[in-house]
């Protein structure tokens with residue numbers, strides 16, 4: 001009886017120690033890793049032959065098909081290309097400004113989620129949950145109307161604002177994961193030197209976080225470019241809307257949508273390659 | 287330079303399996319200019335005790351006085367304490383995105399508002415002192431473990447601390463690099479720095495320590511001069527532990 005008790009006691013202690021050891025803040029940890037959050041864009045890197053090959057196949061396939069259409073079927077394809085490409089500036093404008101907005105919102109949300117203040121965590125958490133739980137299109141239209149009704153801003157600004165808010169939540173999660181990927185010892189060393197927590201974030205944690213999350217931001221940029229096509233419902237003349245306006249004039253629906261798809265595909269593929277190159281550079285520079 | 291008094295200090299952690307008493311009623315004094323070495327088996331609470339001194343962990347009960355100022359009192363400016371008490375970690379914790387020089391100048395510039403030229407001058411002096419003058423402009427990842435730890439010591443010294451804490455500064459190092467770090471620490475001890483450290487380098491303890499503390503299970507079980515502790519320890523757990531590691 002006595003024996004059994006001590007053995008049980010021993011086992012209990014052992015597991016207690018083991019469990020606790022796993023949260024020992026002094027445990028040497030591996031360096032920061034890269035955070036990947038993507039909705040499926042495959043970014044080809046040099047090492048991954050098969051992805052690079054399939055990237056090439058798709059990219060050149062799309063180019064060749066576009067060339068064939070333009071050269072051998074100038075009517076109606078030349079006209080369709082010309083019309084749809086008129087939406088390019090709006091698409092890029094919306095994408096670039098929205099991603100900047102999303103990064104700014106995301107940085108604050110990310111910092112808020114790792115804050116020591118409970119109520120700030122709560123606000124950020126609710127924001128993220130809210131955005132994640134509502135379809136992008138619904139949010140977009142809702143925020144667009146809300147902003148339009150209360151601030152009387154022009155459509156482009158309202159669209160950029162809505163996309164920023166929607167993507168800001170995902171960006172916040174990326175920033176949070178990035179901050180948490182930085183070894184705990186970094187914060188401790190900074191604080192032990194007498195820096196305040198906010199100084200430590202500014203000079204030590206965030207600069208390292210940027211490196212870790214840059215590829216993920218690149219991915220978001222690509223997603224944003226594709227999802228920016230949703231603003232066509234807000235009567236902004238982006239690529240998709242230009243295409244649909246052309247359809248309503250000519251009823252060439254299939255032909256036009258083929259061209260719209262090709263344009264998006266080519267841009268997306270170029271961007272994903274660029275992000276891949278960027279990431280390689282980043283790794284090379286340590 | 288500074289006197290560290292630890293009075294009846296306890297630290298509990300709440301874990302999923304209940305409360306864990308990491309440190310139990312510890313009492314310890316490090317007098318001005320003294321070097322005190324803490325030894326003990328893994329999980330005995332050595333790091334926790336050390337980390338309470340500069341408030342990286344908040345003590346559950348008890349007091350820590352540094353030159354009479356109570357670290358655990360609610361109104362105390364903890365950042366001021368941390369400026370005055372340097373800490374060196376087992377895993378170096380250098381900032382990888384900054385150069386060696388920037389690692390050292392950051393805190394003096396941001397915390398003490400020292401101007402850049404002065405901070406760099408100070409950093410170069412410190413690098414010379416730890417024998418790494420030629421490494422000012424490289425990034426920490428390009429250094430060996432021993433070199434990194436020496437930079438970490440220089441980084442701490444740049445704040446001109448009154449006392450230094452070391453948590454197993456040589457445990458992560460290859461044997462051939464341990465000496466270069468211990469040499470720097472021995473110099474510091476000779477210059478009269480108040481030092482509280484966790485280390486199992488018995489050679490260092492014998493050469494530099496005024497006092498050796500043995501901890502087990504969160505309790506300080508025995509303390510004495512290095513000669514006494516290593517040649518004629520009294521507590522059976524100390525004897526057992528020393529038999530294991532010597």
Ligand SMILES: Nc1ncnc2c1ncn2[C@@H]1O[C@H](COP(=O)(O)OP(=O)(O)OP(=O)(O)O)[C@@H](O)[C@H]1O
Pocket residue numbers: 017020021022023024025026299300301306308326327328329330331332333334335
């Ligand atoms: N943040 C934490 N949360 C919960 N338990 C912890 C935490 N930090 C340490 N502990 C536990 O407190 C006890 C004392 O840990 P501590 O790190 O002080 O031991 P140590 O003597 O430094 O050991 P080692 O020689 O392995 O470094 C251990 O059981 C450890 O698992």
Ligand SMILES: [Mg+2]
Pocket residue numbers: 026332333334453454
């Ligand atoms: Mg320890």
